[in-house]
Amino acid sequence: MYNYLKNCKIIIGVFIIWPFFSLATSHGAELSGSFKTPISLTGIIEPAIILNVQSSVGGRVEVLHVKENQHVPKNQLLLTLNNDTQKRQLELTLLQHKVNENNVIDRKRQLKLANVQIKVDENNVKDRKKQLKLAKIQIEVSRNNVKDLEANLKDILRRLKDEETLFEQGSSTRSQLDVLQLQYLRGEIALKNTILGLERAMQEIDRAKLNVDNSILSLERSREDIKGSELSVENALIAVERSSHDVELSEDALEDTLIKAKIGGIITAKSFQEGEVITAGAVLFQIIDIKQVEIKIQLGEGDLPMISEGQAVVFTTPGYRDIEFSGIIERISWTADPETGR
Known part of the structure; x- marks a missing residue:
């Protein structure tokens, strides 16, 4: 059994939006040249997919096949429960x-x-x-x-x-x-x-x-x-x-006694030991897929006219300050945060 979760905070990055503007005269004639105005914002980088690995049956963990922080491909066998009764x-x-x-x-x-x-x-x-x-x-x-x-x-x-x-x-x-x-x-x-x-x-x-x-x-x-x-x-x-x-x-x-990875990713948050008896529905691992990430940011009302869905953006991270990563604005929420008012 697997549950998809979002909004798991991983690292903090600096989010920069580069909207493009063209200058025009009062008569609508286009001026030569254009420039881009950066908006520097802070957001949370999150994996696009976080998978909770759960067992649909209870039993004793007989063999643990992976380690925490290990990268596993899809359908990798993660652990085996005692299955004499099922056999x-x-x-x-x-x-x-x-x-x-x-x-x-x-x-x-x-x-x-x-x-x-x-x-x-x-x-x-x-x-x-x-x-x-x-x-x-x-x-x-x-x-x-x-x-x-x-x-x-x-x-x-x-x-x-x-x-x-x-x-x-x-x-x-x-x-x-x-x-x-x-x-x-x-x-x-x-x-x-x-x-x-x-x-x-x-x-x-x-x-x-x-x-x-x-x-x-x-x-x-x-x-x-x-x-x-x-x-x-x-x-x-x-x-x-x-x-x-x-x-x-x-x-x-x-x-069901052979727990496998439904997605490829990194094993995190292992919550049991080999030989331990687990119950049905217990969360055993989390698997995160960082091939795609999401960044949630908050911006002021005055900056809203400068962004739109589908707009190209670049961002950097504290670990790679000299590298710009590209992305697009996928969704804009028009409700403010009740705590900050933004």
Whole structure:
């Protein structure tokens, strides 16, 4: 966590503004030549950026990687907190994420099997309906056979009666009568067997209807299983997304134990020692960037017309009195200091 601060006093310098003026006559004619009038003012030179380095987590300082007043580049590792807990948590979340990924694979496999089962059940329904259709055909065949055998038996009975009359009259032999009687007995047996076959066929059709109903129920269950499998896949995917997010959080938590410089600059104001336990939010360092500086000055009301935003200026410092540094006026505040009235 980092906070940007301003107005940190570093050194005192002398600030000189060089406004440029051209002399003109009362008629507006420009005179040859121009000159600059210096305004000598005192201000405070400040770094443009001061960064408070804070830790978003608490813990024991395990390794301090920098020293106070050391210049560090951006992303330089400053210190490492004890992170055994964060490492274990990351291992656990990675393991859970792997489990969730395997669950997705397993749920998809179950969904695939459920789709196969639906195909099987659909084929079973078709097969059972065919069997039912064949059973109905068999019933019709058995009924026709019964009718044929009944007609045939009736014909044999008529012929047998005629043969018995002829036999009594002596116009037929015993063997001819026995043949017709045997045919009649066989016809009766065949008719009874065919009737039994018809009854069995009627029982088969009831069984075939039941098989069709059961196969349709099985198909409906398979379709419900498909819905359940699809929901399981969706839930497994959600669990993967959640565990992936948990992994990112664990990685961030581990990364938070590695305090790095967000800007390049000079380490100042170190407020802890190696091995010390720090709390979350504690200020650990300040980093100042002196590549750009700001100077705040106060000037009198009479000098205000001589300056403007964007105007070029030069300034010197006590340490480098013979060197002029350049800059521009970035902002002018039109409110006076309540203490000085300026």
